[in-house]
Amino acid sequence: MGPRSLSTRLLASVSILLILFFGITIAALDFAFQRVTEQAMHDRLEAQMLALISASEEDSSGGLQPAPEKTEERLKNPGSGLYGEILRSDGYPSWRSNSLTGTGLDFAVQLPSGQRQYRQLHRGDGSPVRALSRSIAWEFDNGVTRTFVYSVAEDLEPYYAQLNRFRGQLFGWFGLLMLLLLGSLQFLLRRLLTPLRRIEREIEAIEAGRMTELGGGYPRELLGVTTNLNALLRGERERLARYRNTLGNLAHSFKTPLAVMRNLLSGAQGRDLAVARQLDEQVGRMDDIVKYQLKRAAASGGTGLGTAPVDVRTVLESLRAALLKVYADRRIDCELVVAPGCLFAGDREDLTEVAGNLLDNAFKWSRGKVLLTAERITDPTARRDGLRLVVEDDGPGIPVDERTRVLDRGARLDERVSGQGIGLSVVRELAQLNGGTIRIDDSPLGGACIEIRFPAT
Amino acid sequence: MRVLIVEDEKPLRDSIVEQLQQAGFTVDAAADGEEGLYCGREYALDLAIVDLGLPKLNGMELIKKLRAEGKSYPVLILTARDKWQDKVEGLQAGADDYLAKPFHFEELLARMQALLRRSGGWAQPVLRCGAVALDPRTQEVTVNGRRVDLTSFEYRILEYLIHRAGEVISKGELTERLYAQDFDRDSNTIEVFIGRLRRKLDPDDSIKPIETLRGRGYRFALQRESAA
Numbered sequence: 001m002g003p004r005s006l007s008t009r010l011l012a013s014v015s016i017l018l019i020l021f022f023g024i025t026i027a028a029l030d031f032a033f034q035r036v037t038e039q040a041m042h043d044r045l046e047a048q049m050l051a052l053i054s055a056s057e058e059d060s061s062g063g064l065q066p067a068p069e070k071t072e073e074r075l076k077n078p079g080s081g082l083y084g085e086i087l088r089s090d091g092y093p094s095w096r097s098n099s100l101t102g103t104g105l106d107f108a109v110q111l112p113s114g115q116r117q118y119r120q121l122h123r124g125d126g127s128p129v130r131a132l133s134r135s136i137a138w139e140f141d142n143g144v145t146r147t148f149v150y151s152v153a154e155d156l157e158p159y160y161a162q163l164n165r166f167r168g169q170l171f172g173w174f175g176l177l178m179l180l181l182l183g184s185l186q187f188l189l190r191r192l193l194t195p196l197r198r199i200e201r202e203i204e205a206i207e208a209g210r211m212t213e214l215g216g217g218y219p220r221e222l223l224g225v226t227t228n229l230n231a232l233l234r235g236e237r238e239r240l241a242r243y244r245n246t247l248g249n250l251a252h253s254f255k256t257p258l259a260v261m262r263n264l265l266s267g268a269q270g271r272d273l274a275v276a277r278q279l280d281e282q283v284g285r286m287d288d289i290v291k292y293q294l295k296r297a298a299a300s301g302g303t304g305l306g307t308a309p310v311d312v313r314t315v316l317e318s319l320r321a322a323l324l325k326v327y328a329d330r331r332i333d334c335e336l337v338v339a340p341g342c343l344f345a346g347d348r349e350d351l352t353e354v355a356g357n358l359l360d361n362a363f364k365w366s367r368g369k370v371l372l373t374a375e376r377i378t379d380p381t382a383r384r385d386g387l388r389l390v391v392e393d394d395g396p397g398i399p400v401d402e403r404t405r406v407l408d409r410g411a412r413l414d415e416r417v418s419g420q421g422i423g424l425s426v427v428r429e430l431a432q433l434n435g436g437t438i439r440i441d442d443s444p445l446g447g448a449c450i451e452i453r454f455p456a457t
Numbered sequence: 458m459r460v461l462i463v464e465d466e467k468p469l470r471d472s473i474v475e476q477l478q479q480a481g482f483t484v485d486a487a488a489d490g491e492e493g494l495y496c497g498r499e500y501a502l503d504l505a506i507v508d509l510g511l512p513k514l515n516g517m518e519l520i521k522k523l524r525a526e527g528k529s530y531p532v533l534i535l536t537a538r539d540k541w542q543d544k545v546e547g548l549q550a551g552a553d554d555y556l557a558k559p560f561h562f563e564e565l566l567a568r569m570q571a572l573l574r575r576s577g578g579w580a581q582p583v584l585r586c587g588a589v590a591l592d593p594r595t596q597e598v599t600v601n602g603r604r605v606d607l608t609s610f611e612y613r614i615l616e617y618l619i620h621r622a623g624e625v626i627s628k629g630e631l632t633e634r635l636y637a638q639d640f641d642r643d644s645n646t647i648e649v650f651i652g653r654l655r656r657k658l659d660p661d662d663s664i665k666p667i668e669t670l671r672g673r674g675y676r677f678a679l680q681r682e683s684a685a
Contacts (some may be wrong), residue, residue: 248538252510255537256466259559263472266562280561287559291539298540319541322548326555329571329580349542356541 006196007189014185022174033166037159042118045132048072048152052084058140063094064148075099081155083129089147107151111135121153128156195219199226206233207383209308244349247298254290258283288422295426299350299433310351312342312374312387319356320372327363334363334370342374345384345457346434354430357423358391358450365395369445382456389452392443403440427452458573458617459483459634461505463493463519464535465512473506476562481596481613483635490514497523501633502530503576503617504569507552509536509543517550524551531572535560570594577620579681584619587679588664591619600664605657610635614650615658618667618677627674651675 055070064086066075074082075097084097085107104124111117116134123129131153139145195218205211213230264270265280273279320336344351355372362370370393377386398406407428427450428438436454443449460482464470470486477484485500487493490511497505497519505523509516520532534547534555544555553575554568570593574582584591588601596612598605607615613635618626628647651667658666668678 248540251539252537255539255558256469259535259537260466260468260472262559263469263476263562267472267476283559295539318545318549322545325548325553328575349540352541352545356544 007186007193010189011182011186015182018178018181022178026170026174029170030167034163037162041130041154041159042132045118045130045152045154048082048084048154049132049134049150052086052150052152053136056086056138059094061094062140062144062146063088064138065095071097078102081158083131083151083153085151087149087151089149094148105129105153107131107133107149107153109133109149109151111149113137113147120156123155128160129153130156130159195222212237240347244298247294251290251294255287258287258290292422292426292429295353296429296433299347299353299430309343309345309384310348312344312351313338315344315348315351316355316372316374319352319359323359323363330363330366330368332363332366332368332370334359334372336372338374339376341385342376342387343385344387344454346454350430350434354427354434354452355389355391357427358389358452361423361450362391362393362395362448365447366393367395367447369394371443371445377453377456379456384457386456387452387454390449392445392449393447394443394445395447397442397447398440406440407438424450458503458613458620459485459501460569461485461487461493461496461500461502463487463490463496463505463511463516464508465489465510466508473562473565477566480566481609481616483613490516490519493519494522497528498526501630502528503634504530504573505532506565506569507532507534509534509538509547517547520547520550520552529576531576533565533568533572567594573620577622579620584622585682586619586622586666586677587682589619589658589666589679591616598658600658607654607657611650611654611657614647615654618675622677622679622681625670625674625676630674 051070051072052066055066056064057067059065066084066086068076072082074080075084076099078099078101080099082097083100083103083105084095085093085100086095087107087109088094105121107121109117109119111133113135114137116132119131119133121129121131131151133149133151135147135149137145137147199214199218199222202211202214206213213233214226218226262280262283265273265276265283270276316336316338320334324332324334359370359372362372370391373388373390373392375388375390377388379386406424408425424438424440431438431452431454434454435457436452439451439453441449441451458481460477462470462473462477462484464473464486465488467488470488474484474486485496485502487496491513493505493507493511494514496502507516507519511519514522516534516536520534523532531553532551534544534552535558536543536547536555537558539557547555553572556565556568570582574580574584574593577584582592582594584593590599591597593616596616598607598612598615614631617631617634631647651669655667658664664679666677666679668676670676
């Protein structure tokens with residue numbers, strides 16, 4: 001899994017928090033509403049109960065029933081949703097409301113005198129009703145006291161419908177609110193993260209070499225980062241330039257006396273010296289050491305950050321033209337095959353040095369044909385493409401058992417004989433400093449094949 | 458052959474000048490870029506050796522200026538920095554070859570001779586015209602395989618004529634290429650040496666290598682051999 005962006009992280013965490021928060025709120029509201037509506041229903045049932053009791057009159061059979069004119073209209077209409085019953089103590093109903101007709105609702109209740117009870121009952125079709133039963137002792141006009149159980153019940157369907165409507169509205173409004181909150185959060189985040197996105201964009205531009213440093217106008221909190229990054233980039237570039245200049249001067253001031261010495265040794269007085277040859281060899285050795293160490297030190301080996309990626313074709317073509325001029329006598333056929341879009345994500349001088357040494361070697365040993373190939377190394381997970389350079393010639397090649405030694409020459413300058421050439425070991429060093437590898441092989445052309453790979457990064 | 462060396466380091470310059478003179482070259486020396494530019498403009502040169510790190514006017518600029526003015530003689534760069542970037546830039550600026558310091562004088566000489574050969578249109582190291590062969594590396598001259606002993610000055614005249622075999626070379630041009638300073642261009646020294654050369658190369662007057670074109674100069678008349 002790739003790294004997630006800051007805003008995704010924040011949005012995800014806030015969404016989880018919001019869902020939790022709203023979930024609890026909704027549950028609490030729902031619970032409270034249920035309680036309130038249930039209480040309201042109980043109050044209604046209680047009121048119906050009282051109305052029924054107060055409307056009750058003795059009938060001829062020694063039972064009780066409500067006076068029709070005082071009876072609630074709904075009790076008279078079948079299926080109205082409000083039901084009533086007066087039960088005698090022997091279990092036979094003294095009165096049943098008309099609304100009970102066809103409902104299959106049976107109160108079937110036994111209650112000690114003076115008690116009341118709320119129950120959930122079901123009609124014959126299974127739909128729920130809320131029932132209140134109350135047992136009362138009725139003193140008749142003749143002085144006899146009998147116990148009756150009064151029951152009233154109301155359909156729960158409307159209550160559930162109301163609850164569902166309420167829940168629907170609750171979810172609707174809270175959902176809307178959550179979307180609104182998330183939306184505005186994202187908007188805020190976008191605004192807040194704009195400078196960070198700008199940094200990201202500008203760093204990409206710097207990596208691509210379109211910009212050399214970050215722009216200005218960043219918010220105070222980021223100024224520390226951007227100014228320091230710019231200072232770092234500038235410092236890096238200037239340091240390299242200054243460093244190379246110093247090394248160049250060092251090389252110059254070192255090699256000029258060596259050149260004088262060498263020329264004096266081959267001059268009129270020098271030639272006659274008995275030790276001229278040995279001295280000259282030592283000059284060569286000193287030259288090699290200076291050359292190797294300075295080339296190594298001058299390598300950027302850096303990221304090339306803040307500098308445009310190097311167009312490989314341009315570098316290789318100018319090297320090819322230069323070497324064809326130098327080796328004009330040899331009439332060498334040097335073919336250059338560069339894949340489109342080949343870029344070197346590093347320092348131009350490093351690439352020129354690597355390719356220059358390789359090509360020069362190839363020209364030196366070739367019998368007439370040199371092939372230089374450059375390809376991209378792509379990697380979907382990398383930000384920059386890598387580069388594969390292959391230089392082949394039709395010369396004598398490098399024997400298998402010599403290959404390691406040839407690459408190590410520069411590192412063990414003391415052991416080597418002057419004049420063997422340190423080109424390949426310089427190439428190896430520069431390639432490695434740039435994160436690359438070198439491999440020596442046989443070429444189909446008959447000579448050496450040297451492959452340099454700079455991996456995608 | 459007349460060459461210019463532009464090098465700011467005196468001991469090195471002196472040493473090169475001395476050895477080049479011994480090798481039979483007419484040598485002009487300059488210590489900085491501006492002096493080099495003056496010499497490169499004014500003298501009839503066959504080749505210039507230019508150090509890249511020069512005071513006043515750096516070597517790269519010097520070469521560019523000379524090329525921009527249409528000077529086409531070969532230029533060899535000397536460089537102490539030994540960076541490919543510099544070499545490429547130098548060659549792009551118009552130089553023909555480079556040599557990293559410190560170098561062996563023999564190497565310098567070999568590169569110079571190769572450049573001179575190329576600029577004269579010669580492909581092989583030994584210059585052959587008919588029966589006459591001249592090897593600049595050994596300064597050996599043979600006619601029909603027989604070695605001919607020449608003095609240094611005779612050799613230099615012959616080398617120049619053969620290099621430009623087929624072309625008419627005026628007496629003035631010969632004088633310029635063979636003497637560092639202008640002196641007495643009217644003298645008949647050249648004529649004397651040409652006469653000696655003819656006698657040495659062609660004692661029985663059979664191959665007639667050097668032609669005199671009255672009022673115009675001399676021409677090495679034997680056909681160039683593009684020997685394989």
